[in-house]
Amino acid sequence: MIADGEEAGGRMDIQRARPEDAPIIRRIALDAYQPYIRRIGRKPAPMLADYPALVAAGKVWIRSEIAEIVGYIVLEEAEDALLVENVAVHPERHGEGHGRALLGFAEREARRRGLPRLALYTHAKMSENIGLYLALGWRETARRHEAGFDRVFFEKPAPGVAASSPNP
Numbered sequence: 001m002i003a004d005g006e007e008a009g010g011r012m013d014i015q016r017a018r019p020e021d022a023p024i025i026r027r028i029a030l031d032a033y034q035p036y037i038r039r040i041g042r043k044p045a046p047m048l049a050d051y052p053a054l055v056a057a058g059k060v061w062i063r064s065e066i067a068e069i070v071g072y073i074v075l076e077e078a079e080d081a082l083l084v085e086n087v088a089v090h091p092e093r094h095g096e097g098h099g100r101a102l103l104g105f106a107e108r109e110a111r112r113r114g115l116p117r118l119a120l121y122t123h124a125k126m127s128e129n130i131g132l133y134l135a136l137g138w139r140e141t142a143r144r145h146e147a148g149f150d151r152v153f154f155e156k157p158a159p160g161v162a163a164s165s166p167n168p
Contacts, residue, residue, distance in 0.1 A: 012098075014105045017060040017072065022052040024069045025060060032088040040125045045149060046086045049074070059085070061105065063098050073102040075109060081155065082110035084120035103136060110158035117155050124150040 017025060029051070033044040054060050054074055063071045071089035075082055084106050089098040110118050122129040124143060130152055134140070138154040145151070 012063060012065055012070075012101065014061055014063050014102065016058060017055045017062045019052065019055055021060075021062055021069060022055045025055070025062065025072045026051045028069065028072060028088050028090045029086070031091050036123065036126060040123050040149070042148070044123060044126075045147065046088060049086065061102070061109075063089075063102055063105075070096075071098040071102055073106060075106055077113065077115065078119065080115060081117045081119040082106060082113060082115045082158070084118060087120075099132070100136065107156070107159055111160050115158055117157050119153065119155045121146075121151045121153045124152050 026049075029046045029049065033047045036044050037047075051060065059074050059076055061073050061075065062069045063073075069090075070093045071087070073087040074085040076085050077083070084103065087099055087102050087106075089096075089102075106118055110116075118138075119141075120133065120138070122133070124130075130140075133154050136156075138156045140152060141155050142153040143151070144153070
């Protein structure tokens with residue numbers, strides 16, 4: 001378990017998800033992404049994810065307060081980056097800094113793994129996500145239609161990790 005400080009009146013921890021956490025993670029995904037269905041015209045990809053398989057593969061981390069899971073992040077190594085595949089916080093806990101804490105954890109995890117950068121994407125119609133990522137220092141790198149979604153791609157250097165130089 002990785003202690004992540006005192007926030008919102010209780011102890012917060014980030015730890016790798018366990019198999020018994022998968023139904024709660026799925027419920028958070030459904031609740032968090034439900035408002036976007038009408039906006040984008042279909043269920044966002046995180047609502048369709050196989051959380052038991054992602055948890056079993058060790059790709060999901062949860063943020064919890066005592067025994068309550070308030071959010072999660074799905075991380076996957078991709079080439080020279082740590083990909084933030086998905087990050088979500090239960091809607092009743094929005095605005096408390098949990099999403100930022102999970103993204104901060106991803107930065108520390110990229111550094112721990114020696115990866116020089118982080119990458120993520122969001123749907124082009126999820127404008128509040130785009131604004132948040134830009135405010136947190138992420139740089140937009142591309143926009144493209146992929147897997148049936150209009151996605152905006154971002155990246156950010158991992159703090160304290162030097163980018164590998166190209167071979168001569």
